[in-house]
Amino acid sequence: MEKGDSYNAKAESYVDSVKGITDKRQWGSMAMKTVIITKTKRTGNLNHIIPEHFTALSIRMSEALDDSGAGKHTIMERRRTFMWRESMEMILYQANGINNECFHFGSQSEGTTTPGLNSDIDFLISCNKVNTMAVWGDWEAGMWNLLMLQEEDINPPQQYLLQYFRKYTPEPETLLLHDQYVMKDTVQVLLSSERWKQDIEFHHKDHGEVHVTKCGPSVSCIPNWDVVFAIPVCKPLPEIQHWIDRCRGRHWPPVQLLEAAQVAPCFLVPAGHPDSDYKREEWRVSPNLIERMLMFSFNMTQIRCYIVLKLIKKSLFAKIVGDSLTSFHCKTIMFYCIERTQPSLWFEHNLMFLLRFCLHVLKKCLQMGRLPHYIIEGVNLFDGKLSKVKQRRLLVYIDSMIRSNLQDVFYIGIDTLGCRLQACGILRIGQDVELGRACLRNSISLLLKFECLNSFLGVITDQMKRFNTNFDKTIQNKLRNVFEYSTNVRLKSVVLEFVKNLFSLQNSMQSSYILRLRNSVYNELIRRFQYSLQTDVASKRLKLASLLYASGHLHSAVRVLEDVEKRYHRKVKSVCSCRHIKGDCDLQVFASMKLEKCDNVFNEPPFAFCVMFVRQEMYCAPYILWFEMNRNIAEEEVAQRNPLEKQWMDRAEVDARPFLYYLQYLTYGGLGERYKQLHAMEELDSYTCIGDEMRMINLYHPETSLNLLGHCYEMEGNFQGALHYYEESLSWAGTNNAANWHVQRVQRLISI
Incomplete structure (x- = not known):
């Protein structure tokens, strides 16, 4: 079986089946009830009763998110766009004879972002020339063979060392043949994750890239992009199988997703554990494709709940703990909440209740000082991210926020969500609202x-x-x-x-x-x-x-x-493709492109x-x-x-x-x-x-356009006018400009 074949057969069919998000607004008899949700400290059970205003506030929150660019149409448009780009970049590699696969992960490809969140683009490049081995018997001739090593007393959960094996004989390498390799105490030659990233950085700089950003496993020369060069793991991992076994028989994740997860490859990304003695050599197992499938299984209310969590994180929590709490923490909270609640609760009118439930789960994690990774057992996502001091500060704030019935959501400044929430309570003209949403969409x-x-x-x-x-x-x-x-x-x-x-x-x-x-x-x-x-x-x-x-x-x-x-x-x-004008990607530029019916007769x-x-x-x-x-x-x-x-x-x-x-x-x-x-x-x-x-925001080559205009004057016999525009062209670009040739030619014509 070729790498990724079984994933393409099962996982892709699953993603296709769940990517159509449905927003069922079936209120039934529950819509007429006053429900209060209380959490019993002793049993941890939920009684389905919430304050009456939570129902109205839930509807207002959904409307405010629609007004902020988090409607169903936009979410699906983001997903389609980034899946298209993912395919495009993968074809590019294959067309050039490079055996890499490309994936867009994170908020942009999930559609779980808004203009105000200004989310980065997460891009992973899988180097398929590598054969990762769980055991020696997985060795393949002609491949770059790496054996995954994990020792309980040395490597934390999710972390592996990669031992290099020879290409044409199934034997461990004993020589340091490349700068990326290091020698372990036991005379094992390891692929260093830190040197892997350094090599990518040097490659970018050798090609003239001045600004190279390193953040975690990412090494990127593109602003607002996190680019990770990873190694695929196509063999079954015990961590993944343990999670699949744990989830069987539950209402979520669905059975089809678990079947797809069994064959979906994971990735080894160059990131060590912050407290490990081998953090410069370690590689972290990352089940990105499984997480993307989980995100694609969300319904509209679940997506909105996740977006609000991220807005709270960035607008409110950031004032207390900075960027120590990440979107991945919010995503993990969502996974646990969806797993532990009945599907019948995930409807629009319950949004604020569900949001408060998510904050209760986060509060409990902060009390324990531990947020377990949803898929890989034994991993605490607070390690290296959220210190004990910050955990206590955030705990106090979240407790206060829950006690005040989430009143702080009115102070979310991103996308002016708080103002929109208040405006939703005012009588609004439906047609104007729909026009505004359509314009933003x-x-x-x-x-x-x-x-x-x-x-x-x-x-x-x-x-x-x-x-x-x-x-x-x-x-x-x-x-x-x-x-x-x-x-x-x-x-x-x-x-x-x-x-x-x-x-x-x-x-x-x-x-x-x-x-x-x-x-x-x-x-x-x-x-x-x-x-x-x-x-x-x-x-x-x-x-x-x-x-x-x-x-x-x-x-x-x-x-x-x-x-x-x-x-x-x-x-x-x-x-x-070759020049960028400051402001040409501003959303306002595209708002002004709103088409009248008669403008574009060719559609x-x-x-x-x-x-x-x-x-x-x-x-x-x-x-x-x-x-x-x-x-x-x-x-x-x-x-x-x-x-x-x-x-x-x-x-x-x-x-x-x-x-x-x-x-x-x-x-x-x-x-x-x-x-x-x-x-x-x-x-x-x-x-x-x-x-x-x-x-001007549509003129990427002004010097060339001026050269064409100067040539028109030249053909008209107006050499002074031609010279004027050629010199104007040189004011835009004094060197590497064809106007230098034109000036010399026109000056000769004038002197005749």
Whole structure:
């Protein structure tokens, strides 16, 4: 059995079956009752009676969460987006011949966050070239074999040491062959978790990444991302089996989930126990996939309860214990509470009661000084996180909070939840409320789509930089590798996007080759562009228009450009993989993109990629863009480029809307339609030079747009005007800018 095969067969089918969250509002006779919940100290039993105001407050809390961006639609949108991104990143590794799997865990992929929580993105990369062995008999030839060692008097629960075995003989290694290895007292060669992280950090810095953040097992060079390079464990672990046996016969977790958990791989992450003598060598077992399945089994009320717990943690508890109490503590509390309560209680009108029950469970854990890990026995989640002093402080506050019937929820400042709770008690106009929720929901949806497209463009860009001199053959190999995953239902939609973009690039390169030989591009090549036009509003259509212009098909180019102009309404947001504008990810940007029914007659996502030409496509691009592929005038400028710039500065990249106007100027000029030509030039001038906030946040390559405008003035014979705009371009980027070439050329023309 290959690693992960049985998980894909069982676990994925389970996740698919539970990912449709239902929010059943079946009040029945309970809705009319006054219930008071009291907790008996002696027996610990719950009597189902709560104060009458808790029912009303529960409904108000649900409405406030909906208003804050924690509605069902948004939760599911987050899940779909991050599952899509997970598939995309996994295909990227496989297409490049790297045997890694990728997973998004945590709040973003669970959908259990709000804009105010500003949750990090948790990303785990599983290095499948490693074979982790429970016993010597698990050794596999040709693999990187590591034996899991655990001694009760040395390693705390959940912690393992990894002994390195030779690759081609089932014998322990005795030599330190790599900096990641250390020698244990018993002459065992171990893989050090700390040196593993150091090696990743050095790798990032060798590739020019200046800001590398280490936090726990994470080593990341991306802001707001926790990236963990982990080792998969596909063999059954006694810790997991013990938990499965403990849970059998209970109403939660369900039987299907436990069956999927038996075959789901766990991960060894580079993190030692804070009190261990071997904390620099130890690896921690992490059942992330099982925890994600548990989260995906939550109903809507359970998700809302968890979100409120996190809001309380970040807004109220943080004032007492800082960030010592984590979201994982809250998640563990939720697991125990769901396991110990009947499913009939988990409905919207019981939300505040359930929240108070969660706080009772946390209070009891603080009294004992112990929060057990839900899955792995013997692990205290307070160790190394919440000191005894902080536990006592938090205990006093939670006790006070429970005694005051959770009045402190009105002081939650994040997402102005407290204010929203109070506003929910005021008579509100239903239509305005629904409009506000719809606006926020659409804004979050557009933001998620924007970030997903941005990430996808980065992946496509990453593919291009890996191409060797034989581009056409490389693309064919990539297409073949990617297409292998088209039969996988989970990956199919991602595969199609990869194929469309790679096929479009191959098609454009073949057209460029034909034009370089001064031959006519045959109709079949032009027809092939239709398969990739739907990637976004404009970029692929503009490349087609550019090809048609270069081929002399001016009337056809005009029709394509007119089609682009109709689609490119004023709400379209630009997407760029190589540059970031401060504020371009703010939620307010996407709130202003709210579409009127008449705005987008084509019903397409309102995004336009920057138009990009690699050198192998240069004959499909206007001549002026050839200079963009040779931006430097001296080798010293190349040395000034940062790692990201090195990926794209040898190709032409321009914002879609300025390129639309520039192509219109060229095409209408070629057809002798002077009025339309001048109008296109005025539009380019206006868009590039009148810098209102929304326009500037959509202009990722202002220096290139100014170069196109300068070239229009140059073609008009207005050399002084051309020089002005080229110099304006240099004010944006003085080096690595094609404007340096243009200035020299125009100055020669002026001096003649």
